[in-house]
Amino acid sequence: METPGSAREALLLGAFVRMADTLVDDYDVVEMLHELVGYCVSLLDSAAAGLVLSDQRGGLQVLASSTDETRLLELFQVQIREGPCLDCIGAGEPVRVPDLAAERARWPRFVPQAVSRGFAAVHAIPMRLRQNTIGALNLFDHGVGAMAEQDLLVARALADIATIGILHERAIRRGEVLTEQLQTALNNRITIEQAKGVLAHAGRLDMHQAFQALRAYGRSRNALVSEVAHQVVTGVITPAAVLTLSAPPGRGST
């Protein structure tokens, strides 16, 4: 009989194998980061997870989040100015906030917004390779309390793999590759937003459903999400083709 522990172990293993795949195979940064935040929610029991990358202009951009729920996205948006995420990227070290309510003075903007959305604790894990901190993984919890040490290790390991995946081996030495990769990822994210808009309007979906449709189509064709997005936006693929293929039986589920 399988214990919950060993079931989790199997999931964990699957996640690492999947993330490691991105290092050797053709992969899409945006898709990989979405898988990463998905694992954080399913494996680490986080209520919500999000990932921000440095835009190299002194700001941060939300690249992936476990939900497209507007209120959550707004919370990430707030973090661009103030909060554990920004501190984490500044220091290149994890920032653990087991009790958000106790930190109002530290982050007067961020804490009330996070609390009002039902979050009680947050952990920020840097995406760092040597001296380069390119972003942070953000894990939100509904209950007060520090993340288990073991879970934190898992989150750091996943973040590390994702970081190496983004920077790739050449980037470790060459600053220009880092810039090329990051700027491409940021622009791909914009193309995906445009494609979400196309699918949302054509298929009467919300933005989250539109994104799921895009990913499902990409997976079925073994194509990169950002490439599919570009083809949708430029009319190479019709919205109908994507929507038909990804339509779940019944209506409106994701």
Next chain:
Amino acid sequence: MSRAWSTGALVVAEAGDDEADRVRHRVVGDLRGGGSELDALAKVCDACVELLPVDGASVSVMTGDLGRECLYATDRVAARIEAVQFSLGEGPCFQAFDTKRPALAPNLRDVAWPVFAAEIGAEPVGALFGFPLVAGAISIGALDLYRRTPGWLSAAQLRVALRLVDVATLVLLGLGLDRAAGAWTDLPLRRAQVHQAVGMLIAEFGVSPEHALARLRGHAFTTGRLVDEVADDLVSRRLHPADVGGA
């Protein structure tokens, strides 16, 4: 630092940031005062040379393989770099435009454009940095920087460069008029809703992303609102795409 929250002061700020911001404000101010877009792009290029350790800058617009034009170059060498690229069909500006990613060559000796490198060899060009002017699937051109000696830009310099590239992108996309003030993170390019709204208009009218953006901008202009606001209304379905008429 975060005191000016409502006006969106960046928590992390460096000297170059202020200068890049000043350039943007000046450019936006000029456009509002009836200045031409060409003048605005010239100011951005001049600012690149002034604020960065580069010797020349240029902006070119491209539409696919055929339509390409250098709109401004700060000096003869920068103009020559563009001319050589256009005649050969290769180089940093082409690559940046084609791949929608920066094409950065801190040492021209190591680059992947052998014909271009040979042709430009007679000119004093050591490093070339090509930045695409893009917004998702919308690709309009490139901004090229050159320096006489090989060498990479520091992280702080790169930051200034990317901010100036953003200004050029905003000017060419016609989004520069939206806000006289506001922090970098508030630029329309940063707002997911703007891009989602462009997508909705593509689906409604079956037009190109460039055309969809033009409609969005046109609607904002004629109704006296910000592109952000119109986009918000579209995405939250308070406004139907069919009601966003021709530009």
